[in-house]
Each structure stands twice: as structure tokens, then as C-alpha cells.
Amino acid sequence: MEDDEERVTLFDVVYGRKSEKVVLQQLTMVAQVPSDAADRTELGARYENLITQLTKQHRLGCGITGLLLIYPTCLLHIIEASEYLLDCFLNELRAMQEQPDCKLLEAKVAFMWHSLEGRQFQQWSYKVLTADQINQNPLFTTLEKVEESVETVVCRVLTQLQELVMHLKTSKELPGAILDNKPELLNPPAVLEQLLDRDELLSPQQYLQMYHSPLNICIDFGQVNLRSFF
Template sequence: MSFSGHHVQKASKRPFPLESLLMPQVPRSNYLHFQEEKQRLQLKKFLLHRMFLVAKIPAHTDKKDIAEYYEQVFQSILKHHLGEMVTGLLLIYPTSILHILESSNGTLFRILLDYLDRERNENEFLIQGMKIIVVSHNIPTRLFMQWHVSVIKVPVMYLDDVTQSQSLEEVITEFLTQTHKLGLHLFKTVKVGTKGPGDNLHQVAPELLLPEQIIKYLCKSEEFLDPATFIQMYNNPIHVTLDSEVVWPAPTRF
């Protein structure tokens, strides 16, 4: 009997196989699940796009008028496109602007339409000669958590004009590289709900600011589309009817 009791006591220390399977497991995840959860929490109801714009402004333009104009446009569009907020960055130089916008395709389309309407109906609109540098479609997430405006009050001095010695491809590469670095800097340093870098960005991160001559150079480049041409291409049908499809009599197919 003592041997049997000792055997039972020893066996009781071993967990029953079924019992070990039923024990609560620590939830584990991976990077894919993290990204999927991040996308779900954003409650994305539309595809997200990012647009890079450059334009010229008259030297006498009040910089506050530019910011107020875009804020009014955003509020007007938001009434028809609920939940499709606009984020990005507006850099106002002495005679030009650099504008990065993130939103749905319909919202970006309406922003361009409003610009064209103002340009046609106003004698001297405060934003002139706009060019679309690049549009990134279906981006996975926003680089900017809100819409920032920064006035570059103090001109930044540069040793030489890179647009005189570099090709267009090199200028565009520098343009995209610097804007991406600046966006990452703001993403890491600016808290959600704050006003952003304000008008001292040239003091906080002067090495990340693009020279204004690059923006002026891009405004003059004929390789980039203006909003009117871009919208015309946007509205054109994708399907093109070939001449062989409209000849008469119709060709016989076997």
C-alpha cells in the first residue's frame, strides 16, 4: 500500500497532457498583425494619396491670406467628404510655396478645382503658376498627423545654386529626399494637437529646408503638369477606341 501511495503522489506532480493544452496562453503577435491593427484603428474609408505642389506668390502677399485660403477650402470640402481630413505641410517662402497634401483622391481633386476656379475668376490670385511635382497613390499611412503651416521669414543662405549644375532628375531626387526627411522630423518631434513648428522652422531644422531656388526652378519646368492639364487627364476615359473598331463594314472575325 505504501508503494502504491508513493506512486500516486509522484504521478500527481506531472501535468495531465489535456490540462496543459487548456492552460491560458500568452497572446503573441508579429509585425504584420501590428500593421493590420494600425490600419484598422485608423478606420480608413478611402484610399490615401499624397500630392506635392509648388507655386509662386507675389512678394507683397500677406502670408496669412494663403493659410486662411486653404483652411477655408478644407472646411468647405469636409462638409461633402466627411471624415476625409487633409494633413500635410505648407511652407511659405518669400516668393514661392511648397505644399504637401495627404487625403483622398476626391478631396485632392476638389482642392485643385478650387484653385483653377480662383485663378480664372480673379484678376490676380495670390497663388500663381502651380505645378504638380508628384502624386503618391495608395500610401499605407500618413506622414503628417495634421496640417502644418510654416512661414520661412529669414532667407537661408546657400553657397551656390544647385539648379545650375544639376540635372532635373538630380534636382527632383534632392527635392523628394529633403521633403521626406523634413516630414519624418516633424512626425517625430511635433505632438498631435499642437500648432506645429510655427515660423521658426528655419532655426529648428535649417539643414532640412529646401533652397527656394529649387522651388522656383520646379515652377518653371515644363516637364511637370499644371492643375488644368492634370485634371483634364484625370477626366479623360481610360478606354480608347481604335480606328479598326469604327470602320465600316465591320471586319469579320472567325
């Protein structure tokens, strides 16, 4: 018979795996940006500087990976990191938006993926999309405006991103280079702009407020009145 001290339970295995690695999360965000091309290039460099600073400040973290796509009128940002680093990123983003020279306008958190099993992007990178890449895409020009639920629109965005991720797994190129050759993998800007108009989605400020707010737990919940049994 095995000794009790040598037995390993399922809880020990799961807890051991969780303690050995940092649990990844993935944030998908959309935001409105100015239409000036120079401002959009500056915005990309500003994001890159922010990601670099966060990585240097938190060397013990799991690092930051993801993709920033800057359209002529909006942006789509996917960022993968630990819960703590994502919290730091959103706080820095909020501070950035409060600055007078901020180039980032309204923003919405489209999706937060908790306990990501593995990274979908090997590094963080950004790409500024030109007006020609958008206007000459036949999939965008034939897109009809249809009133859809916010869940449907978010699923459309995430499905298109998964198509890009599948191509990344079989290619050594950066996402920007793949999108140059396969523009059909891009999410239509009209779809992203729909998310900016949906009140169901939270802004980064609202998300942080909800994240840091304590849960209102009723202390009477779960208590049993013994007199009810008599």
C-alpha cells in the same frame, strides 16, 4: 478537410483591407506667389479656409493633412487625402486662380504619390517663411545653379521632405516649429523655382484635364485573326 465556404483566398484578404479603409494619396505642388509679406499671410489664411471648407463638406472622407510652406517668392504644398478630396481640392484651386484677386500665380504638380500606406503629417498646417530665414541660411547662399533633369530636382525636393517627416515622427511639435529650430530641413527656394520652369510638369489645370479624360483604347488590340494560323 476544411469546408470550401470557410476558405479565405489572398484576393479576399487584399480586397477586404482595401474596402475597409480609404486609399490615401499625397500631392506635392509648387507655385509662384507675390513677394509682398501681407499678401503671403493672406494667401496662407485663404488656403486654410479652403481646407476647412473641404473637410466640412466631405465629413465622410478621410480628412486632409499636410503642410504648406510659403517662401518669399514661391510655395511648397504637400497635401494628403483621398483621391476624391484631392480632385475637389484641385478643382477649387483652379477656381481660385481664375478669380481677379487671386494671389497665386503659376503652379505645377511636382509629384503624386498613390496608395500612401500612412499619413506623414498628423494635421494640415501652414507657415509663412520670412526673408531672414531664407537669406541667413548658409545652405541657400552657397547653392550653385546646376542644370539637372526634372527627375533629379523632384527627388531632391522629396528627399528633403522625408528628412522633415523623420523628425516629425520623434517630435510632438508642428512642422513650423521644427523648421524654426532646424532651417537646414527646408528646401532651397532656388530648387523649387527650377520646377516652375520645367515644361515636363503639369499645371493643376492640365492635371485635371488628363485625370478626367477617357483613355483612348483601340478595340482591335488583343484580338486574334484566326486565319493567320492557317
